[in-house]
Amino acid sequence: MHLLALFVVALWPLPLSLSQLELPDCPDTSLTDYLVALIDALYANGLTTFESLITSLSETEGGYDLLSSWYNSQSTLTLLAPTDTAFQSAGITPPFKHLSEWEMVNLMSLHTLDGQWDYEKLPAYPLHSIASTDLVLAEAMNSTVNTTASQVAVLQQAQDGGNVVQVKADNVTAKSWSGLVNLSAASQLWNLQVLPIDSVLPLPPKLSVALTLPTSSRSANGFNNLTSLLSSSSTSPSMSDLEALTVRGFTIFAPVDDAWENPDVKVALNDSTLASNHYTTTYSLYSTAWYGPGQFLNLTLDSGASVDVVYNNSGNFVVMGDQSTQILRSDVLLENGVLHIIDKVLLPISSTPTSASTSPTSGNARPSESVPNAPTGPIQPITTPSAITSGNSTGSVPGEKDAQSSGAGILAVRFWGVVLALSGTFLVSL
């Protein structure tokens, strides 16, 4: 686009006034002012690779659209700006010839958060929050599925405090150490915040890759048994079916390998619904959906069974009939949804020895046929940015580090993992 000419000149220092620049086709000089103020501020703070990336984006159609959307945003956006060193470590260097326009736009979109996010907006460690990003899943996956769902980012205060924010992405934790860049001199950037971070965020992996990563101490070698089950020919949907984009996302509860040693599991292996008893291809359920209200009811899995996800003083649990499994870590991001690590295999009701004797009218047992197909309640958190923009950090939950505190009146929770919050509610994960 024609901003190219501007940015070639406008890289710091900025000796020319805008009136001296030839911008015959520039559709909006206010947008130009905005972008010049931004690259100026980034340069002044040593974020020169990030600044160059914005400049390069302005020269492409998709990038120009993204930058325009920042300018037009009525609510605050937070740019996670990797340092020059971070970009270098990731092998991303100007003039970005090795990146396609599509890759550059995806990269920048993933680093653009809805809302203002900084240390003060996050709950106390080990809780975590979930922020919506500008990365639209359908675009990132080149999918024609008609959905506006976007990727999220998981943010958490550092264990040692110190104003350090960590952004957790599968095997990478990006840290900010000095808070938001002071943009008070740039009045044009009224709706923008910049948070420098020390790593480039990777795009969340596909399910098959996520299942190989060491995402918790109980799954240090990945999820080999679950992988075998999902890859076995007897499972009707293939792994790649589960990696596809759907309108409202994908959620999988992934049992750790040691959970498969239970003798009941061996029996259940012959049940064709064992695999589909662990996921839904119709919904991305982030921990914020159950943590704030304390529970998320009637999530229907692809097997037809339904689960309640419960948060209480003992932790986070997935409850299916009379089975209850603890969530060891919530909100492991996937390319097309989210994964939660659990400590037991969810046995199909038909192969649960005890379920036959459970009265369908008992408090715990819930016949799947009475369950609606779609969950109601606080659904689709990722498609409603307005619900996410505040970065509101009320209702935090204590973790093992401060089990005596009483955030939201909830005590003595033992989590050795992270916790999240979305739209004012916080989720707990391992």
Ligand SMILES: *[C@@H]1O[C@H](CO)[C@@H](O)[C@H](O)[C@H]1NC(C)=O
């Ligand atoms: C997605 O489409 C873009 C062009 O729009 C192309 O450059 C890119 O390689 C595609 N990515 C994948 C993974 O197919």
Ligand SMILES: *[C@@H]1O[C@H](CO)[C@@H](O)[C@H](O)[C@H]1NC(C)=O
């Ligand atoms: C996409 O979905 C929306 C509603 O969710 C609908 O209004 C729109 O027509 C759909 N677009 C296409 C191309 O199907």
Ligand SMILES: *[C@@H]1O[C@H](CO)[C@@H](O)[C@H](O)[C@H]1NC(C)=O
């Ligand atoms: C993270 O995992 C990806 C595979 O998804 C791998 O390519 C990358 O090297 C890993 N990064 C680190 C820092 O371990």
Ligand SMILES: *[C@@H]1O[C@H](CO)[C@@H](O)[C@H](O)[C@H]1NC(C)=O
């Ligand atoms: C931010 O910068 C302005 C000058 O541009 C300065 O007056 C103000 O004190 C700075 N704020 C902080 C918190 O450093």
Ligand SMILES: *[C@@H]1O[C@H](CO)[C@@H](O)[C@H](O)[C@H]1NC(C)=O
């Ligand atoms: C789990 O995986 C281990 C190692 O691959 C295997 O020996 C064991 O039989 C598996 N268990 C089940 C229940 O599939």
Ligand SMILES: *[C@@H]1O[C@H](CO)[C@@H](O)[C@H](O)[C@H]1NC(C)=O
């Ligand atoms: C599972 O099914 C196979 C045949 O498909 C059978 O040989 C085996 O005994 C069954 N295992 C159990 C535990 O029922």
Ligand SMILES: *[C@@H]1O[C@H](CO)[C@@H](O)[C@H](O)[C@H]1NC(C)=O
């Ligand atoms: C969940 O299902 C039960 C019946 O099994 C019903 O009473 C309850 O209202 C449902 N809850 C929601 C949130 O749909």
Ligand SMILES: *[C@@H]1O[C@H](CO)[C@@H](O)[C@H](O)[C@H]1NC(C)=O
């Ligand atoms: C929390 O919920 C789980 C699952 O329903 C249950 O097993 C556990 O006893 C509950 N803990 C407390 C303290 O209520």
Ligand SMILES: *[C@@H]1O[C@H](CO)[C@@H](O)[C@H](O)[C@H]1NC(C)=O
């Ligand atoms: C945060 O949420 C609480 C309760 O929902 C509300 O009272 C408060 O005004 C919110 N704060 C901000 C900054 O949005």
